[in-house]
Amino acid sequence: DTEVTQTPKHLVMGMTNKKSLKCEQHMGHRAMYWYKQKAKKPPELMFVYSYEKLSINESVPSRFSPECPNSSLLNLHLHALQPEDSALYLCASSQELAGFTDTQYFGPGTRLTVL
């Protein structure tokens, strides 16, 4: 099973709202990722977690706050977003970070619209 699940599928929020995106995998993977994707563009890396610790923050604005409560779950907390933050947010996981173990499996994404 190579399934990564994400909730919600769609989210509409105002610029003053606080919301969270959730991601879950039960493949025993120890690396998890958040990406942002605009239409017809490749995914852009936001955050990498390895063994539940933040490994990479690609200079993402503080209005995006990641959290990894355990090895199966990854959250992205959203606050005071801007309309330009509207995008497809993708979660991915891999066994680990290197070599044969770095193959990433993506979830279906959350379509976020900021009004």
Added chain:
Amino acid sequence: GQQLNQSPQSMFIQEGEDVSMNCTSSSIFNTWLWYKQDPGEGPVLLIALYKAGELTSNGRLTAQFGITRKDSFLNISASIPSDVGIYFCAGASGNTGKLIFGQGTTLQVKP
């Protein structure tokens, strides 16, 4: 920084035709991955390549890891309408988990 050049940018073909797309880089990669993405969905892994010169098939799909480790190609044989989508190549070279993505090839298949 590292970049991947993916070509062609788009293809419009007749059902039953074969398709070929490729990615090239000035940098060496240790892993090459090929994904397909349908509108509004996440990328789905098609083929993973881990060794220079490796040739791997997955049904009608065949991909190769270039011998120089700087390129990879994906072939689709006997295309069908459900092959429509955006195909991305991605390369990894370190122990950071970072993937470098190509810009994608948009495939349209005419029945």
